[in-house]
Amino acid sequence: MSYSSLLRYYKDPTLSKAITQKIAELAKKIDEGIMIMHVCGSHEWTITHYGIRSLLPDNVEVRAGPGCPVCITPATDIDDAVKLALDGIVVTTYGDMSRAKGTKMSLEEAKANGGDIRVIYGIQDAVKMARMEPNKQFTFFAVGMDTTAPATAFELLKGIPNNLSFLISYRYTPAIQGSVMESNVLGIDAFISAGHSVTVTGLKPYYPYFLKSKKPMVATGFEPLDVLMSIYMILKQIEEGYPKIENEYTRSVTWEGNIKAQEVMEKVYDLDEGYVRGVAVFPRAGFRLKEDFKKYDARVQYGLKDRTKTSDEHVAGARCGEVVMGTIDPPECPLYMKKCSPQDPKGAPMVSQEGTCWIWAMHKIANPSPKCRR
Template sequence: MNTEYLSLLKYYRDPRLAKALKAKIDELAKKIEENIMIMHVCGSHEWTITHYGIRTLLPENVEVRAGPGCPVCITPATDIDDAVKLALDGVTITTYGDMSRARGNRMSLEEAKALGGDVRVIYGVQDAVKMAKREPNKQFVFFAVGMDTTAPATAFEILKETPENLSFLVSYRYTPAIQGSVMESNVLGIDAFISAGHSVTITGLKPYYEYFLRSKKPMVATGFEPIDVLMAIYMLLKQIDEGKPKIENEYTRSVSWEGNIKAQKVMDKVFDLEDGYVRGVAIFPKAGFRLKDDFRKIDAREQYGLKDRSKTKDEYIAGARCGEVVMGLIDPPECPLYMKTCKPEDPKGAPMVSQEGTCWIWAMHRIVNVSPRCKR
């Protein structure tokens, strides 16, 4: 780890800066008077907020809630079911570790492996490509889950011409469309939004503009250190205090208005956007990635005759309230299964499986009480 990075890290975790920002936040919150609810849409932000106790620093009339930003949590159970079916039918499934543990309507890929399915945990799509090349007599499928942060790598590999024995079960979701739909909705009563810095690094701020014009909800793209998050909260409160909502960029060391043009072009060559289901929540317009018709021969759904269920609603385990956790309607302790029958060592719902899931994060920090809330 180089000296420059350590110096920068120290700056973004400086207690003195945190105290100064807290004072500024308190001052603005007192001026605003009414209750303010802020939503973030990123599991990494939730980890930072929880780990550093940021909610405990906020005044009573300012609340930060976790929204739909965990990739594993929002992957439809029907897509997991398809991957499980293929594994049990003799196809080698490659995917990420936390995704292998998330249960579909029947079982998880990990459970399918215990029943004899060939399920392999990988770190990225490149691993799937290498495995398929090494074992040309086996049929491989890469279960492509995640957001626009990981989609470019898959698109890049596809454009390089993948091995003939490798196909793709695509379940990517587009963050601007999900956050944008929530921005336009009045159901949750959200006043302002913190956008995921790594996603916006790829997409840029530009795709959010149409949603902002319709919603007029303040938005700040933010990094993942505690000072980043506190600064974003301050910037949002300042917008609200001045009555001038806008799109702002706190994460200037990574994010731009246009985003990563090269990554976007690669995605545009490979994927189209269609309506996509967010598990346990709803169908979001233009939130789902699918392979273009030119790539049908490597589309696992086409190759194995899988029904397209991208718009099919599915349910979580009986009694769980995972969808409400994902949408920020409740905190994990409000789910009757939380830390009782659903624990990190024996997860039932996806938010307890993934390290980006709100339930897993709260459980690992031993939080058993509901967070302070503004009265709506």
């Protein structure tokens, strides 16, 4: 099957209608309310863009969880990047990240104040720039999840210019989702896992969390049919009373994951506590450079304070952390589409194209989900 045919298949309205009917049949058997959480901005875009929530029975709800890399990057890490830029260090990072505010300003604003901020598409661009300009000091503001962390690790193992350092702010998805799985505070019944992350990590790291939580989990792709099928699989587990870890995204995900990528990460990083902006510190959720690579650590090189446990939302009146954790919908934030919009974002979830607020705003959703359960 060609790529274009494959895409058409995963958007097929006849198949979608059939799965939606099966979901309705299962939901009727279950009767009680079911809350499913996904942890991926790409999933939120698919769910919102294709109106998947409107196809679900009243007792089935899908909430957006902490899966947007820009949204969860601590404001204090952005502050560190801003400081380096204003101190004369060339800071390289991704486009969305340059617009997210720290406690005082964004990197984009730092650029307006004289900082040398360069938007790049990947770590390779930063390496190339540093080699071409050996008389300047460069820092790569390394944000994202376990999907982008391997590329940085690979470059470090290959060897990088001495004038390039790394401000590491990567987060480990299994630890974040796993902590939410173990918690009963949010009332989440089941989880849709991010397909691109699980492609790297595999399903195996989730197993200890599953053993404790006994909550259904399905690794899922990003097309409408993927999402609908994963919801059906979750409801079937609940109806049968047999929770398990399942893989809907078999064309990419395996139990073991990408072994080579994992080996590269294990050589370069340790896992430590990691703060999710506006939410909490999660065990084993933050990447740290190992001792052998500390000379490339911008925090060590430039004497930046480690503020892992700092609470740092700093957006007056906003409820960004609650949006990130899925306890409220974006329109329930008093700033949504008033003081905070895609054109003038105040909070990180309105900055990134993977942020729930940005996605809802671009689809002109003005009201909370009527099925919203607290």
